[in-house]
Amino acid sequence: MGWKDEFDAREADDRFRVAFETFQKLIARVEDVTERRHLEAVLWELALVDDLTGLHNRRSFMLLAEQALKEAARARRPTIGLFLDVDGLKVINDTHGHAEGDRALRLIAGALRAACRDSDIIGRLSGDEFAIVLAEAHELDGLEGRVRCRVAQAAEHTDYPLSVSIGVAICQPGEPCTLADLFDRADQAMYAEKAAKRGP
Numbered sequence: 415m416g417w418k419d420e421f422d423a424r425e426a427d428d429r430f431r432v433a434f435e436t437f438q439k440l441i442a443r444v445e446d447v448t449e450r451r452h453l454e455a456v457l458w459e460l461a462l463v464d465d466l467t468g469l470h471n472r473r474s475f476m477l478l479a480e481q482a483l484k485e486a487a488r489a490r491r492p493t494i495g496l497f498l499d500v501d502g503l504k505v506i507n508d509t510h511g512h513a514e515g516d517r518a519l520r521l522i523a524g525a526l527r528a529a530c531r532d533s534d535i536i537g538r539l540s541g542d543e544f545a546i547v548l549a550e551a552h553e554l555d556g557l558e559g560r561v562r563c564r565v566a567q568a569a570e571h572t573d574y575p576l577s578v579s580i581g582v583a584i585c586q587p588g589e590p591c592t593l594a595d596l597f598d599r600a601d602q603a604m605y606a607e608k609a610a611k612r613g614p
Contacts, residue, residue: 466538470537475547478547479547482549485549491551492551495583496582498543498544498546498578498579498604499544499579500519500578501577501611502577503542506574521576524564525561525565529564544578545597554582579607584596
């Protein structure tokens with residue numbers, strides 16, 4: 415499945431709406447106000463957050479990134495996206511166990527948070543895939559380098575190599591560009607880097 419299929423924002427919006435309506439029905443059954451508010455907060459978080467890393471999950475990332483793309487188009491500023499893949503996660507899982515693989519993913523998530531600004535949108539899209547959209551930026555402003563630096567610092571706390579392959583793509587103001595287009599380009603750039611690391 416390609417990015418054009420995966421980043422169908424309307425389909426994601428529909429799925430999110432159905433989930434939200436289900437949550438509302440469940441919450442309505444709880445009579446105690448304090449308990450209801452607590453349940454609402456928990457369910458809302460479960461709907462939006464990746465439980466392993468605490469980053470946006472695929473659903474919430476797609477919705478927020480789509481909104482950021484629209485806002486950038488209105489403001490006539492570029493939309494910048496990064497697609498990241500953790501190198502060798504399968505080897506980490508096979509050699510050190512899945513608990514250590516989960517720890518590696520949390521270290522990567524922490525590195526991304528440390529490298530990004532509060533306005534940047536960070537998500538875990540699948541097992542070893544992460545993405546970032548710079549929601550209010552006019553340029554990359556060294557983010558790729560900061561990410562690599564933070565990941566290298568995180569790797570100092572492991573007994574195995576820990577790195578990421580990164581692809582960067584930009585949709586310029588006035589350019590017809592969908593979220594699928596943006597991440598298709600970033601995805602291709604990331605895989606080109608990963609292939610270069612493997613060598614001929």
